[in-house]
Amino acid sequence: MQKKGKWRLTVRRDFAAAHQLRHYEGKCERMHGHNFNVEAQVEGDTLTPDTELLIDFKVLKTMLGEILGGLDHCHLNELPQFAEHNPSSENLARYIYHELAARLADTGVSVHSVTVSEKPAQSATYFEE
Ligand SMILES: Nc1nc2c(c(=O)[nH]1)N=C([C@H](O)[C@H](O)COP(=O)(O)OP(=O)(O)OP(=O)(O)O)CN2
Numbered sequence: 001m002q003k004k005g006k007w008r009l010t011v012r013r014d015f016a017a018a019h020q021l022r023h024y025e026g027k028c029e030r031m032h033g034h035n036f037n038v039e040a041q042v043e044g045d046t047l048t049p050d051t052e053l054l055i056d057f058k059v060l061k062t063m064l065g066e067i068l069g070g071l072d073h074c075h076l077n078e079l080p081q082f083a084e085h086n087p088s089s090e091n092l093a094r095y096i097y098h099e100l101a102a103r104l105a106d107t108g109v110s111v112h113s114v115t116v117s118e119k120p121a122q123s124a125t126y127f128e129e
């Protein structure tokens with residue numbers, strides 16, 4: 001039997017923000033900033049009949065840009081979404097994942113994962129199984 005193929009698309013965007021990790025025993029408890037890099041991967045199995053795209057990269061980048069626009073140049077700890085959860089890379093990735101999933105509802109495309117990186121050497125990826 002022939003396997004059902006899928007596509008996975010990746011878009012990347014950046015934002016700059018300050019944060020401090022509550023309860024962290026070390027310098028990261030003090031306020032500091034990062035240029036966060038965000039990579040979102042989406043997937044699906046059906047292309048549009050005319051353009052034969054899973055979803056336009058432009059649409060994806062606009063969605064991601066809207067989400068990151070709410071974080072850009074903010075002190076993340078002061079935002080309601082991080083009032084109870086630390087603005088760690090892990091929690092940022094989960095927040096962005098759910099925001100993107102809500103925007104993609106009814107498109108036939110789902111979020112595979114979101115990766116947040118404070119710097120090239122380290123990143124956190126959120127996905128759901
Ligand atoms: N699992 C995680 N660990 C850490 C996170 C995180 O989001 N998830 N975040 C931090 C801090 O934000 C910190 O800014 C980064 O820490 P670190 O790279 O350790 O610190 P430096 O920038 O000083 O890098 P060095 O390599 O130590 O010079 C911490 N941990």
Ligand SMILES: [Zn+2]
Nearest residue numbers: 019028032034
């Ligand atoms: Zn940090």
